[in-house]
Amino acid sequence: MFPGMRGGFDQRKMDQLMKQMGIDIEELEDVEEVVIKTAEKDLVFKKADVTVMDAKGQKTYQVIGNPEEIKKEITPDEEDVKFVMEQTNCNEEEAIEALKEYEGDIAEAIISLEE
Structure with a gap:
């Protein structure tokens, strides 16, 4: 005071x-x-x-x-997109969408695409 x-x-x-x-x-x-x-x-x-x-x-x-x-919308790194595509045999659009949905978390993106 x-x-x-x-x-x-x-x-x-x-x-x-x-x-x-x-x-x-x-x-x-x-x-x-x-x-x-x-x-x-x-x-x-x-x-x-x-x-x-x-x-x-x-x-x-x-x-x-x-x-x-x-x-902010995440723009996935090209290397991350390629890695997700290799691990899940998905196309580029699916890999990008999964990475955006899981805010760039590669492991979560891969798990979601393998289900």
Whole structure:
């Protein structure tokens, strides 16, 4: 807890204290979309609330909202496709589809094609 803040939250005092510490906080206006991309999926925040905190030149972004999770489609490696084809005697299209279905897991793709 910060000194002098017993019994309640005083936004003005908090702003003064943050300014003394070299911290500036600003709300980004009219944010339409925030996208976080990972190797496996994208997180898409529509109409997110975004706050930027600048502490002595180091910026931190806070995103508030409910993301839509979009899984990325796997593009199987040529070597993996050939290996699955050799192991199961299937055609290229079947090998690619199995690898996509099992997110690139070669063993699972082979097992599914042998059933």
